[in-house]
Amino acid sequence: MKKMFMHSPLEQFEMKMLLMMNDMLALSMTNYVVYLGMVSFMMYNMMTLLNKTNLEWNRWGLAMLAMYDTMLNMVKSQMGNKGGYYFPLMFTLFTFMLMANLVSMMPYSFAMSAQLVPVVSLSLSLWLGVTMLGLAKHKLVYFSLFVPNGTPLPLVPVLVLMETLSNSSRAMSLGLRLSANVLSGHLLMLMLGSLMFNLMNSSMFGMFFGMMPMLGVVAMVMLEFAMSMMQAYVFCMLFSGYMKDSMYLH
């Protein structure tokens, strides 16, 4: 048996061209697009299932209702009753992140949300939408968001600068948090896994004493499952917080 990875562990995140018209930019299909289609198909099926769910259906229906209820509670607690208007967006985002993260946890699959460019562009466009929402709702009063309540006058220029910086860095940090988490989690799992593989493959001694660290690897995988669910929740929670900021200004 050879080593488990050929050149570097970053190989698992490479986009491979599966179908190509004439160059990479024309109607090309990468493995990213395949996974995107898979997740959208699953989301569509989940929507049709969710439409006929009631409390006495089965356990899977109850799980879907619990997800729905969790998101509804989160949106309502962050944005009040008016936030229910933005609930479909939030629920779609949550389901998309959850399914993308969980699909990428399957062995030998492609980690969709570890791709920095699509995830960061998603969060950038979400932030842009939130900013446009605030400007449309409050006109120029929206910029009062950059001056916290009760600041003394000499501090205002500095604070405006800092608030502007922190507000505009939200666009990057929202997506970077998700994809950096998935990227480093998958790298860690691959490296630990191949380390264990090489150790237990080396000798009978290694096989025997590899059993204990094996439990550590299993614990890492369980942590990754938990993180993949938690990151989807955190993404939606932070995004609804940002939306609350631009809806109500403080």
Add this chain to the structure above:
Amino acid sequence: MQLTLAAKYMGASMATLGLGGAAMGMAMVFVALMNGTSRNPSLRATLFPQAMLGFALAEACGLFCLMMSFLLLYAV
């Protein structure tokens, strides 16, 4: 060439130092959770999701360091 390689490895190892800060942050989150729960055990149900959120945020900051060191090791 050897010097560049050495600098790469040193940079990667230095990038992991930031994980200490994330560890302290996570510890503080759970210390605060324990403190709050021991003072008022009935609040546990409301405190726990917030602690989980704080844990996820602190861990994400730590993973930025880990990502930097992985990128230095394998992508530079």
